Amino acid sequence: MTGAEDEAARWWATAVSHIEPGSIELRDRPVQDLIGSASLVDVIWLLLRGSLPAPRHAALLEAALVAGVDHGPQAPSIAAARMAATCGVGLNNAVATGVNMLGDAHGGAGQQCVEMLTDVTALHAxxxxxxxxxxxxxADWQSRSRYLPGFGHRFHPVDPRRGPLLDLVRRAVADGEVGGDFLHAALAVEEVLRRRREGRRPVPMNIDGATAVIYAELGFSAPLARGLFVLSRSVGILAHAWEETGQGRRNKGPLPRGVLPARLPQPEDA
Known part of the structure; x- marks a missing residue:
């Protein structure tokens, strides 16, 4: 190997994968040993953490990923992907359009909730x-934002995904598979909110909060909570983009053509 080749090898050195002619290794494991024996969730864990997960940990991660795959065409990421799919950009670009919509306000609450729950567990410790x-x-979070990440939902009085996910965590805590501190932290926040809002619409934990509990209990960092949500939601984005490509529309906009206003508002009308 020449000096330049050696320098290039060091420049791109990674523990995630190693590729040589006739050889593909993922975290030092030959890919042929993983094919047929490891699930996609196992391999996600392997690539992110460097080892294969315990079965119960894999089941918790899979439950969180399944819960977040889709939330209907009104979700900005999915709406954007469906519109992009009618613009001749190709399926991969339609999916990328949706994924790129997952920012702090739409898609980032799981990361933020892990950060908040980490602060709660630190004070408890x-x-x-x-x-x-x-x-x-x-109090600290609400001094900076009117929203508490992971709690309340615009559509659901009680998020139907909350209960099944937390039940899985409770069983894992009871069996000693995870510690339970992040579950206790989230339930404590939920209880404070319940007391404060007595007589008004409650703001229980939502999908972002419940999956944040799982990701944190499994030891994933806060930024990875967002990354894992992106992986999950990309499945729904792909399905919606693919469905839209089969419906024959061109240049789909946010409203059907028949309900567009006859005259768009002018600046002086605003």
């Missing part, structure tokens, strides 16, 4: 009871 730790962290 420092000697606060769960209620006090939750109240102090909530």
């Amino acid at each position: 420092a000697g606060h009871d769960w209620d006090r730790a939750a109240r102090e962290v909530m």
